[in-house]
Amino acid sequence: MKKDFVLPVIVLAVICLVMSGALALINHVTYPIVSEAAAERAELAMREIIPGADEFVLLSNEGLPESIVEAYTTSNNTGFIFIVTTFGYGGEITIICGIDPQGLIINTLTLSHTETKGISDPVFNMQPEYIGKDVSLAGIDAISGATITSNAYKKGISDAFLAFEIIK
Amino acid sequence: MSFEGLIVILVSAAVVNNFVLIQFLGICPFLGVSKDIKSSAGMGFAVLFVMVLATIVTWPIQIYLLTPNDLGYLQTIVFVLIIAALVQFMEIVLKKYIPALYLSLGVYLPLMTTNCAIFAVALMNVKENYTLVESIFNSLGAGVGFLLAMVLFSGIRKHTENADPPESFKGAPLTLIAAAILSISFFGFSGVIENLFG
Amino acid sequence: MNNFSIFMRGIVKENPVLILLLGLCPALAVSTQAENALGMGIATTFVLVCSNLAISLLRNVIPDKVRIPCYIVLISGFVTLVQMIVEAYAYTLYQALGIFLPLIATNCVIFGRAEVFANKNNAFKSLLDAIGMGAGFTLALLLIASVREIFGSGTWFGIEIPILISNNIPILTLAPGGFVVFGFLVAVVNKFSKTGTRNEFGCKGCPQAKACGKGGTLS
Secondary structure: OHHHHHHHHHHHHHHHHHHHHHHHHHHHHHHHHHHHHHHHHHHHHHHHHOOOOOOEEEEOOOOOOOOEEEEEEEOOOOOEEEEEEEEOOOOEEEEEEEEOOOOOEEEEEEEEOOOOOOOOHHHHHOHHHHOOOOOOOOOOOOOOOOHHHHHHHHHHHHHHHHHHHHHO | OOHHHHHHHHHHHHHHOOOOOOOOOOHHHHHHHOOOHHHHHHHHHHHHHHHHHHHHHHHHHHHHHHOOOOOHHHHHHHHHHHHHHHHHHHHHHHHHHOHHHHHHHHHHHHHHHHOHHHHHHHHHHHHOOOOHHHHHHHHHHHHHHHHHHHHHHHHHHHHHOOOOOOHHHOOHHHHHHHHHHHHHHHHOHHHHHHOOOO | OOHHHHHHHHHOOOOOOOOOOOOHHHHHHOOOOHHHHHHHHHHHHHHHHHHHHHHHHOOOOOOHHHHHHHHHHHHHHHHHHHHHHHHHHOHHHHHHHHHHOHHHHHOHHHHHHHHHHHOOOOHHHHHHHHHHHHHHHHHHHHHHHHHHHHHHOOEEOOEEOHHHHHOOOHHHHOHHHHHHHHHHHHHHHHHHOOOOOOOOOOHHHOOOHHHHOOOOOOO
């Protein structure tokens, strides 16, 4: 009776251990590849925002709004980059926003989102309109029919400006 | 997060991004068990219950155990095992303490183990970086949405039973096309949520 | 049953998606583009092969009591393996498959074959079964995806098709389109096959019915 109980548990435990061990090994191999690729993609995105920058320097998040994931400055003072997360209705939207030293938006792109295609498209399509705007974001109206996504986006950009004020 | 935000999460998981009709999660039980209202409701409630329970157990394990110890790659195994164990555990508890509930839900419980919707909701909570409260609202919404889709669909199926389609369309194809039409009707909700709070 | 027929069965007679009506979640969700469908099919086949082999080799070692948890650990483990490989070496596919990559772990096809075949047959036969079922799954997904992509976006594997691209039907790439295309495909299969599809989504046909212990009471 006792053997009836012990053996199955041992078999299960062994399988778990072997599996976990194998996965840990594979993880060891693939993790560096994954993080390197992720870093490359991030760098590419930042270059797209501020093409004239030479090096991006990561800043500490201390004192910045909670929604700021990362903040970078450029070594040749061409601007600052903020990676902000904000909540649409489908989940998190991650925005990358570049602000130049004078406080005007250089460019803004969406890194990821899960909003409904079709309905939220106008919000993301109007990203070019943000270029050159200052902290007042004058002239950017919420898109009717996509209010939650629009407001989420605006909030994200506003948070980027808040961070900008603190950093500069 | 504001209460408003929580309601948005709930409603969007329930209707706009309905798990079954829009995201294609939990299709097997949806198509298999929706033949009559009683079993549909039973299945729906069982899924809702397990979803919320699964969230309450998996979220803390991910946030306090897996992520801090760089064990993120064990997520799949751990989550699926937890859900399977939860289902077993629930069966035993219900059978012993709430026999009435066990009798009505119990039949559907073992099916929860391979129900991708439950596993999916647990994964989503982590992926979207929700807090525990947001996760619970998310899974509540998902479960309610599943229940809603199940019950609505069972009503439709009752009618298709009396239909007389061409021979090759009898059974599965007709059911699938009915599901397609129900899915289209749910698309109408996307406009609603976007303007829910002004 | 000879080895070749074991293999072919998975592709035609008992095609998991079109005849057995299993693994429908990924079949409908990932089949918006042929490229993603192919990727998903290959990933699932890989897991299926590994799990069938492992379970078949261990079939005399795993006690019946802990059968299900052991299968879960093995299958989820292989899925995690695939997740890591795809994330490292095929990132665009990783993004396209999204949440459905880990969801392979709850794919009824894999569990079903483990329960019904791998734990009763030797390694070689199980391997053939896995490759056959995996190929059948992939082909079915490719079929659905091709229809949805060609008529829904006017492209195929990303290559634009002249007339269709300006006259595409976007709803085919959305949820309802998935249901409809699949429904019509099953109807076609019904028409041309002698036995027809399972025609029953119910528990009766699910290979897990025995595992549930509830086989036959629902449908």
